[in-house]
Amino acid sequence: MSDWLDAQGHADRAFEMFDRGRWSEAEAELRKALSLNPDQPEWHFNLGMTLEAAGREADALVSYQRASELMPDQPEPLVAAGIMSAHLENAQAAIAYFDEALELDATCESAYAHKIHSHISLGDHAEAETTYFISQQALPETSGRCCAAIAESLLERGEYGRAEWCLREALRVDSSLPRIRTMLATVFSMTDRRHQAVQLFLRELREDPGNIDTLLDYASLMIDLGRLPEAGEKLRRVLELEPANIEAHYQHGLISMQLSRLEQAQISFELVSRLDPDFPGIRRNLAAAMVLRGRIREARRCLKAEYDFLVHTTGDDGRLLIDTAESKSLTEFGQLLLDAGLPHRASTVLRHALMTDDRDVQILRYLALARFQSGDRDGGCAMSRRLLRFDPECIAAIHNLALAAVQQRRVREAYGWIMRGLRIDRQDEGLRRLRIRVWAMAFPELMHRIWVRGLCKWSCHCLSQLSRQFSRIISHEKPQG
Secondary structure, eight states: OHHHHHHHHHHHHHHHHHHTTOHHHHHHHHHHHHHHOTTOHHHHHHHHHHHHHTTOHHHHHHHHHHHHHHOTTOSHHHHHHHHHHHHTTOHHHHHHHHHHHHHHOTTOHHHHHHHHHHHHHTTOHHHHHHHHHHHHHHSSSOOHHHHHHHHHHHHHTTOHHHHHHHHHHHHHHOTTSTTHHHHHHHHHHHTTOHHHHHHHHHHHHHHOTTOHHHHHHHHHHHHHTTOHHHHHHHHHHHHHHOTTOHHHHHHHHHHHHHTTOHHHHHHHHHHHHHHOTTSTTHHHHHHHHHHHTTOHHHHHHHHHHHHHHHEEEETTTTEEEEOGGGGGGHHHHHHHHHHTTOHHHHHHHHHHHHHHOTTOHHHHHHHHHHHHHTTOHHHHHHHHHHHHHHOTTOHHHHHHHHHHHHHTTOHHHHHHHHHHHHHHOTTOHHHHHHHHHHHHHHHHHHHHHHHHTTOOHHHHHHHHHHHHHHHHHHTTOOOOO
């Protein structure tokens, strides 16, 4: 009897500590109570809640599992175990727990709602809809939580009309559900009703000014509307509440780039890189800020790390293959490598980008430039000719072909490219400089003709000197991109 009273006393004190938010003390009291009476299911359940509140989800799952074993006829521990499994990214196990809970109680609303969420996390939207329709038949009244859950699936699939109906139904049933207005605002913003979206976001923030998810969503809407200072203000508010919020730092960096606050952008991207080195594309964003600031050496380190992350060697021939999951942004990455003075790596990246669309004019331009800059003149010429098939008036390609011909001292070919380009744009400075260089290269032949016609050696000497001067002035002409 004394042990039972002591155990109950520890459990009561744990309840008090839990209410005060003192999780470690509540856990200690509950463990003392369970050491005296280990078969008390409510205490195991309360321990799970305490561990969950402390962020120890794996330990909380163990306690919920033990509670469900001690009270096999109650669905609540199974639902809690399912929620913890979902948080631990084990959606299949979560669904199994929810199914067990529904076998015990077919009207368990939370089991239906969380099961829908689990199917969405697996990308199984058909099963999510099936679960939703079953819930509407099994529950005595329309479930606002289930309507809100299936609305997330509809939003992911871009079915904004159905999503709006579900969210309005959820609001009608239970207006206190979290983030319903935020989700509805997202629907409005995606269907060109942005004024209504702004009003809903502001209403939601008046009621819950510290909701980080709502602040982030509102900042995204402000970015879409071009109201960057207002978006930056909301992101700074997020960082006041949660200084390590990666998404807020990243979005703040993007806004700073658009506002040409390059130093602030670099600081934001560096913070993201430290908090999550594997954040998608963060090394590229950081390198882009560094390149714009003229910090080329630092940018190269970031870009080399990103290149090594994307590219790997395979097979006996040591060929480089790039992760195809990154193919959509390979062109931008290649351009960034060019800007940082890494043409060999840019050529590899752009060659793989070209595999996704061999008619993309922009990729062909960058690839031609990369090959010229890396010393592959023949490869640069081949890409430039290929580019001209799709864009016959591309001055950059014509300039580069003319420059390559000049470098190989093929005067007639160079002059032909130059005149073709000048017919398109007579004011192009690069082509006009090349024309002078071609004239300088043609002087030896002209001097020979003059000599043959009997003019003095002094005239030939003057023309020779003039030729060398022309060549020296324009010898630094570079390929264009």
